[in-house]
Amino acid sequence: MSVVGVVGLGAMGGRVAGRLLGGGHVVQGTNRTKARAEALIAQGLAWRDTPRATAQGSDVVISMVTDDEALAAVTDGPDGILAGLEPGMVYVDMSTVSPQASRALAERVAARGAAMVAAPVSGSVPAVESGSLAIIAGGQPDAFRRVEPILGQLGSRVTFVGSDVGHALLLKLAINISLAVQMLAFSEGVLLAERGGLDRSVALDVLTHSAIGSPMLQARAPLVQELPEEAWFDIAMMQKDLQLALGSGRDEGLWLPSTIVAEELLGIAREAGFEHRDIAAVFSVLAHLPASGRAPGSATP
DSSP states (O other): OOEEEEEOOSTTHHHHHHHHHHTTOEEEEEOSSGGGGHHHHHHTOEEOSSHHHHHTTOSEEEEOOSSHHHHHHHHSSTTSHHHHOOTTOEEEEOOOOOHHHHHHHHHHHHHTTOEEEEOOEEOOHHHHHHTOEEEEEEEOHHHHHHHHHHHHHHEEEEEEOOSOHHHHHHHHHHHHHHHHHHHHHHHHHHHHHHHTTOOHHHHHHHHHTSTTOOHHHHHHHHHHHSOOSSOSSBHHHHHHHHHHHHHHHHHTTOOOHHHHHHHHHHHHHHHTTOTTSBGGGHHHHHHTSOTTOSOTTOSOO
């Protein structure tokens, strides 16, 4: 089995490392805070103090961090991933970042004689735990072939979209537009039925078993009834992705009206204290908004 380095051991990255450990790989890793990794260390993860040290000695190094800024923090500088890459290595970034950041990073990886594969994922905590992520991969074909078996342990569907790493990110942003808009429209429908006198559980059951009942909505219907403390995919991360999508839309000369509305609603949710709650929290936010929406200048619903 390969030696795999994992940089970023948060809610998703930590579970990626856990699955690879369970699959028999030697896994070494690092995180901004070591405390987040204690359970993984107990399972056999070899702790490394820096991203550079994590890359060194790995056959493949994976990163999974929150945004462009966090990606720069783990890749740049004397202790960054780039400093630890050697010719012939493959670096897989599974973060959801801007296409521009991914392309620029791929060029820097290539300058060190290594190859980068962008592999953002669709699916949240339950999907990574079960190995059923949908993974979208972009990069040089030979590099992708080398890491495809590893990605196959993490996802039930791995789709290679070509040599442009930015295309993988564009598709991930396209998916998350629909996730946010679906969650918003679903919440509106449930609230409309509930305010009209129907029991919420009846509305949830009918809607999730109708033509609109996507796997995501079916999975999150119980979260509308009782919002969990630990988010599968939180409001702040979703808003970040919609902002990236809007930026990419501007670059392509596209108007994305549903994305604009959903991003604004997520901003209201953050102001109301739901920043780190699951995106199912949009239901609770809508439930407390007046019929006319947020009054200009108001800070909370």
